[in-house]
Amino acid sequence: MFRKTSDLPFSKDALGWFLPFMVMLMVFFATLTTAGTLSLNSMLSRWSRSLSGTLTVQILPFETDGRIDRKRTMQEAEEALAVLRKTPGIASANLLTDRQMKELLKPWIGGGAVLDDLPLPYLIDVRLMPDAETDLDMLRTLLKNRTPNATMDVHKLWLGKLIALTRRLDGLASLLLTLVITSTSIIVIYVTISSLSVHKPVIELLHLTGAHDSYIAVQYARRMGFLAFCGALPGFLFVLPILMTLSSAVAGIQGGLLAEARFDLAAKMLLCMIPLLATVLASLTAFWTVRGMLRRLL
Amino acid sequence: MTGQNIVEFDGVGLRYGQGAEVLRDIAFALPEGSFHFLTGESGAGKTSLLSLLYLARPQTRGQIRLFGYNVAALPRDRLPEIRRSIGVVFQDFRLLDHLSATDNVALPLRVAGYPESEIAKRVNELLIWVGLGNHLNATPPTLSGGQKQSVAIARAVINRPRLLVADEPTGNMDDKSAARLMRLFVELNRRGTTVIIATHNEGLIRSFPFPRLHLTNGRLGVYPAGAVIREAFRV
Numbered sequence: 001m002f003r004k005t006s007d008l009p010f011s012k013d014a015l016g017w018f019l020p021f022m023v024m025l026m027v028f029f030a031t032l033t034t035a036g037t038l039s040l041n042s043m044l045s046r047w048s049r050s051l052s053g054t055l056t057v058q059i060l061p062f063e064t065d066g067r068i069d070r071k072r073t074m075q076e077a078e079e080a081l082a083v084l085r086k087t088p089g090i091a092s093a094n095l096l097t098d099r100q101m102k103e104l105l106k107p108w109i110g111g112g113a114v115l116d117d118l119p120l121p122y123l124i125d126v127r128l129m130p131d132a133e134t135d136l137d138m139l140r141t142l143l144k145n146r147t148p149n150a151t152m153d154v155h156k157l158w159l160g161k162l163i164a165l166t167r168r169l170d171g172l173a174s175l176l177l178t179l180v181i182t183s184t185s186i187i188v189i190y191v192t193i194s195s196l197s198v199h200k201p202v203i204e205l206l207h208l209t210g211a212h213d214s215y216i217a218v219q220y221a222r223r224m225g226f227l228a229f230c231g232a233l234p235g236f237l238f239v240l241p242i243l244m245t246l247s248s249a250v251a252g253i254q255g256g257l258l259a260e261a262r263f264d265l266a267a268k269m270l271l272c273m274i275p276l277l278a279t280v281l282a283s284l285t286a287f288w289t290v291r292g293m294l295r296r297l298l
Numbered sequence: 299m300t301g302q303n304i305v306e307f308d309g310v311g312l313r314y315g316q317g318a319e320v321l322r323d324i325a326f327a328l329p330e331g332s333f334h335f336l337t338g339e340s341g342a343g344k345t346s347l348l349s350l351l352y353l354a355r356p357q358t359r360g361q362i363r364l365f366g367y368n369v370a371a372l373p374r375d376r377l378p379e380i381r382r383s384i385g386v387v388f389q390d391f392r393l394l395d396h397l398s399a400t401d402n403v404a405l406p407l408r409v410a411g412y413p414e415s416e417i418a419k420r421v422n423e424l425l426i427w428v429g430l431g432n433h434l435n436a437t438p439p440t441l442s443g444g445q446k447q448s449v450a451i452a453r454a455v456i457n458r459p460r461l462l463v464a465d466e467p468t469g470n471m472d473d474k475s476a477a478r479l480m481r482l483f484v485e486l487n488r489r490g491t492t493v494i495i496a497t498h499n500e501g502l503i504r505s506f507p508f509p510r511l512h513l514t515n516g517r518l519g520v521y522p523a524g525a526v527i528r529e530a531f532r533v
């Protein structure tokens with residue numbers, strides 16, 4: 001049964017509002033860190049889903065006497081296609097048509113006649129067979145010999161570097177969250193212990209009246225949970241405008257990869273859990289602190 | 299169980315810290331359903347003796363048995379169950395100032411896990427019965443000394459204890475209120491509660507036919523009702 005008043009006169013605690021303030025800071029940092037980690041990872045998983053197993057071969061336009069030699073460039077592209085199609089482990093290799101190229105470039109350059117005059121490279125979109133061990137180094141040398149103007153762009157390479165970086169940032173975030181959880185627990189323990197000594201006479205009375213330690217611990221769990229929630233909620237709410245500002249700034253980067261940083265439902269729910277988790281953490285910490293301290297009495 | 303001893307002290311001593319013993323070789327028994335006065339000069343050790351009885355502290359030597367249990371040997375989590383069978387009126391009341399009279403009296407029931415509906419009913423009835431029907435929501439600081447005492451007594455008896463311990467409950471009462479309070483204790487005793495009351499009030503002791511435990515210099519003598527006590531151990 002829920003009662004508004006507690007058997008312990010908590011409102012007299014000198015440290016009363018220290019806890020919500022600290023929890024507010026902690027939840028603020030935890031939410032920001034988690035949001036950052038989640039968006040980074042979601043970006044990365046979208047990239048790697050769309051890019052892994054692909055590579056791009058680019059054939060730079062030949063110039064003869066300062067003019068673009070489209071015919072020769074085309075020949076070389078055909079040659080590269082032939083090489084690629086003979087390489088084991090490659091599922092498909094397709095030359096992007098002029099139209100596809102223009103579509104691709106439109107966001108940056110705009111449509112119209114300008115494109116016709118630009119020295120555009122030919123692009124071959126290559127899909128690798130999943131699980132196939134394609135010898136990309138050999139392919140690279142082969143292309144270099146047969147088609148000197150071809151270069152190979154292995155997405156996997158820079159994606160791998162990005163993945164490594166993200167892993168490191170994830171590790172940093174975990175460290176930060178561990179630190180936040182530990183500090184929150186320590187603050188709750190400190191506030192609880194100091195409150196226990198303030199209320200020693202009342203606790204003795206409760207014991208003499210027949211209270212189990214857990215009866216007293218539950219009152220502390222409720223109190224500390226309430227105080228933590230009073231701080232967790234504003235701490236969480238303060239993050240929201242920051243996230244919105246950031247995400248609209250990211251959306252402003254036209255067509256860039258960053259626009260894909262979106263929170264799905266699960267991520268949103270996880271973020272909303274943070275203030276609740278802080279409340280539960282404070283409650284449980286208070287409960288076990290009181291149990292532990294009281295066991296040493298009498 | 300009537301006739302059995304619900305309290306047994308054997309060679310009990312108590313010292314505070316490194317000080318001298320304030321209680322020495324205390325030996326007595328309270329049969330279930332009995333009524334005893336506990337007397338002795340101020341500082342003789344009445345409160346100390348009662349505090350052993352309601353398990354506020356452990357004795358420093360000897361053995362105490364309550365309801366048949368050797369309490370010093372009981373694990374800590376068995377003590378609440380025993381304490382719930384003991385109602386205590388403290389000398390200084392020990393009411394919780396931030397709680398209403400109702401919540402103060404409700405404490406032993408809440409602690410014992412009774413449902414709120416039953417708590418409300420029982421507490422209301424008792425507070426009306428002790429004459430505090432108009433002060434159900436008043437907090438102790440707004441009550442008079444006599445009213446606080448009534449709240450303290452109501453809290454001690456709300457859970458129908460088997461043993462009632464009262465430490466100078468008539469201390470600052472006029473004779474009329476003291477007599478009314480004694481009738482309450484006698485009534486509880488008639489219904490089976492074992493009662494021990496520490497008091498200074500010789501008039502009170504003489505008007506009731508109950509045996510008397512008398513403390514002198516930390517030692518206890520047991521006297522039948524109406525006995526005249528000479529302070530034999532006085533130094």
Ligand SMILES: Nc1ncnc2c1ncn2[C@@H]1O[C@H](COP(=O)(O)OP(=O)(O)O)[C@@H](O)[C@H]1O
Pocket residue numbers: 314320338339340341342343344345346347
């Ligand atoms: N908590 C305590 N710490 C130290 N000494 C105490 C404490 N309580 C009581 N005493 C001492 O024990 C003796 C008996 O006190 P008390 O039991 O209160 O006597 P009474 O209730 O008969 O007046 C006194 O000398 C008192 O100073």
Ligand SMILES: [Mg+2]
Pocket residue numbers: 344345346389465
């Ligand atoms: Mg006393």
